[in-house]
Amino acid sequence: MRKYRASFLLFLSTLLIIIFAYIAGNITISNIASSSEKYVVNLDGAYLSDSMHIIGDLKIFEEDEYSNLKYNCRLYNDMEHMLHNWHVFLVLEDSIKISGYENVSIKMVDSEENKTIYLMLPDIANKDLPANSYVDFAFTITRPYTSSFAIDDLTIIGSIYDYPILYIIHIIVYVAFLIWGACLLIYIFRNFNIKEYRKRQEKDEQIIIQAMDTFISFVDAKDTYTRGHSKRVAMYAKEIATRMKLPKDEVQNIYYVGLLHDVGKISIPDAVLNKPGCLTDEERLIIQSHTTAGGNMLKNFTSIKGVREGALYHHERYDGKGYPEGLSGEDIPLYARIICVADSYDAMSSSRVYRRHLNRDEIIEELKNCTGTQFDPNIVGYMIEMIVDGYVNIVKTEVARDDDEIKNEKQ
Numbered sequence: 001m002r003k004y005r006a007s008f009l010l011f012l013s014t015l016l017i018i019i020f021a022y023i024a025g026n027i028t029i030s031n032i033a034s035s036s037e038k039y040v041v042n043l044d045g046a047y048l049s050d051s052m053h054i055i056g057d058l059k060i061f062e063e064d065e066y067s068n069l070k071y072n073c074r075l076y077n078d079m080e081h082m083l084h085n086w087h088v089f090l091v092l093e094d095s096i097k098i099s100g101y102e103n104v105s106i107k108m109v110d111s112e113e114n115k116t117i118y119l120m121l122p123d124i125a126n127k128d129l130p131a132n133s134y135v136d137f138a139f140t141i142t143r144p145y146t147s148s149f150a151i152d153d154l155t156i157i158g159s160i161y162d163y164p165i166l167y168i169i170h171i172i173v174y175v176a177f178l179i180w181g182a183c184l185l186i187y188i189f190r191n192f193n194i195k196e197y198r199k200r201q202e203k204d205e206q207i208i209i210q211a212m213d214t215f216i217s218f219v220d221a222k223d224t225y226t227r228g229h230s231k232r233v234a235m236y237a238k239e240i241a242t243r244m245k246l247p248k249d250e251v252q253n254i255y256y257v258g259l260l261h262d263v264g265k266i267s268i269p270d271a272v273l274n275k276p277g278c279l280t281d282e283e284r285l286i287i288q289s290h291t292t293a294g295g296n297m298l299k300n301f302t303s304i305k306g307v308r309e310g311a312l313y314h315h316e317r318y319d320g321k322g323y324p325e326g327l328s329g330e331d332i333p334l335y336a337r338i339i340c341v342a343d344s345y346d347a348m349s350s351s352r353v354y355r356r357h358l359n360r361d362e363i364i365e366e367l368k369n370c371t372g373t374q375f376d377p378n379i380v381g382y383m384i385e386m387i388v389d390g391y392v393n394i395v396k397t398e399v400a401r402d403d404d405e406i407k408n409e410k411q
């Protein structure tokens, strides 16, 4: 996102520079010199100004009903400066047509009161006329004998650059404008692609969440005492990660890890998993094996970062007295440390057959007591914050509502 914001700022600043340079360039040029002289044509050495003139000769080819008049012209730039973008306006009676031209292109630009205005533009190679040089061009007109022949006027217009730097500025502005246009196209194209990508990403995320919801419903169906546990743990863990200001993609990852953290319970026999009352040592070991079973099940699930570690290590303790490997401190992956706090809160706040749930103050007390022993001291504070500001109740209500909706759909 930051990258696109930078591109946009670059794009905007380039545009402003171009506009500024263009305005500045034009003002400077027009302030120094701009030539727009009107010339009544006889094409016989007449002067446009002290510094520009045309000489020309006329050839007439008579035909049955028409005469063709070819004007061979030579435009002189007698100045010490370049004549840039020169062009010629020619006004003819409507009955007179242009039938040929050389070194220029001619197009009709306007017509008024039986007269047509033509614009003659030099070929690209002759667009700029250096100091003390000339350019040749020619045009032919065809007129009917019946018309009274008159070329009303011929106007030559061009910009004169006093200093080469102004000419260079003009070139830079044009080049910058081309680059800006290209940037604009790229920006539009990329923006369109980003939108498409986001749409696809949202769809992919929806598929992942639905697949996981379905998957954890198998776990919930097996462990009747902990219905909604995985979803609540996922939501608590996600909120902890958000409050820890982890990057957005990590926050989403940790939600998935929370959903799948107890998936290993599928491998535990129902009689042990749902046994009311105290467990034997052997049964406790079987229950504890849901961590390694979950880690094994998820070892190939590499597209979501940390999902295997979350399932394998969420019963490790900060002081190293947990299971299955007895890892301690920051050797326990961060996702697993977060899940551990969220998981323990959910266990304490839910009733079991063999014990009632703890109240709010008892849970906070327990969380504080176990800080640094069972829980990472950098994480517990966020969980307590969520209890105090009531966020946990929002989660419980939401999960219970989802659960009811599923039940109603089944009925």
Ligand SMILES: [Fe+2]
Pocket: 261, 262, 290, 314, 315, 343
């Ligand atoms: Fe667990």
